[in-house]
Amino acid sequence: MPNTQTLHTEEQIWDYIREVTDPEIPVLNIIEMGVARSVDIDHSGKVTVKITPTYSGCPAMNAIEKMVKEKLEEKDIEDFEVKLDFSEAWTTDWMTDEAKVKLKDYGIAPPEKSVNDDDFLKSLSGTKIVPCPFCDSFETELQSQFGSTACKSQYFCNSCHQPFEHFKCI
Numbered sequence: 001m002p003n004t005q006t007l008h009t010e011e012q013i014w015d016y017i018r019e020v021t022d023p024e025i026p027v028l029n030i031i032e033m034g035v036a037r038s039v040d041i042d043h044s045g046k047v048t049v050k051i052t053p054t055y056s057g058c059p060a061m062n063a064i065e066k067m068v069k070e071k072l073e074e075k076d077i078e079d080f081e082v083k084l085d086f087s088e089a090w091t092t093d094w095m096t097d098e099a100k101v102k103l104k105d106y107g108i109a110p111p112e113k114s115v116n117d118d119d120f121l122k123s124l125s126g127t128k129i130v131p132c133p134f135c136d137s138f139e140t141e142l143q144s145q146f147g148s149t150a151c152k153s154q155y156f157c158n159s160c161h162q163p164f165e166h167f168k169c170i
């Protein structure tokens with residue numbers, strides 16, 4: 001039996017994965033999110049893609065795994081495996097700087113670098129002050145720990161009077 005499976009390079013697989021966007025943040029793909037960790041093709045042509053879930057319990061993760069599988073199928077890749085990699089916990093530091101800019105342009109306050117979290121501005125009540133993604137004002141207030149999903153919290157800007165979401169830092 002001749003091997004009829006089209007051979008793909010790792011670069012091509014990365015290009016395919018780049019077409020998979022975060023189900024909650026459609027302006028970001030899963031490479032920018034830091035969710036796609038590695039692509040391997042073994043000697044038999046089997047493709048293994050490793051993804052690391054963002055927030056544990058985030059319903060988006062099952063959706064992402066499914067979307068990666070569907071994308072590989074769509075590209076006629078027959079022999080593949082999508083593995084969830086829990087060896088390291090995902091952190092918002094894995095998001096590219098470009099991703100954070102896109103997030104802000106989308107109207108979601110990006111996560112701060114977790115290493116700097118202690119230095120981040122704190123209000124008298126001890127809650128974190130998140131600058132408004134629209135006008136950069138610090139006159140914002142936390143309205144709910146949970147926005148449209150558990151991964152985001154809901155804020156309101158008292159300066160430009162717009163609600164916005166903040167992508168939580170872990």
Ligand SMILES: [Zn+2]
Pocket residue numbers: 132133134135136137157158159160161162
């Ligand atoms: Zn504002």
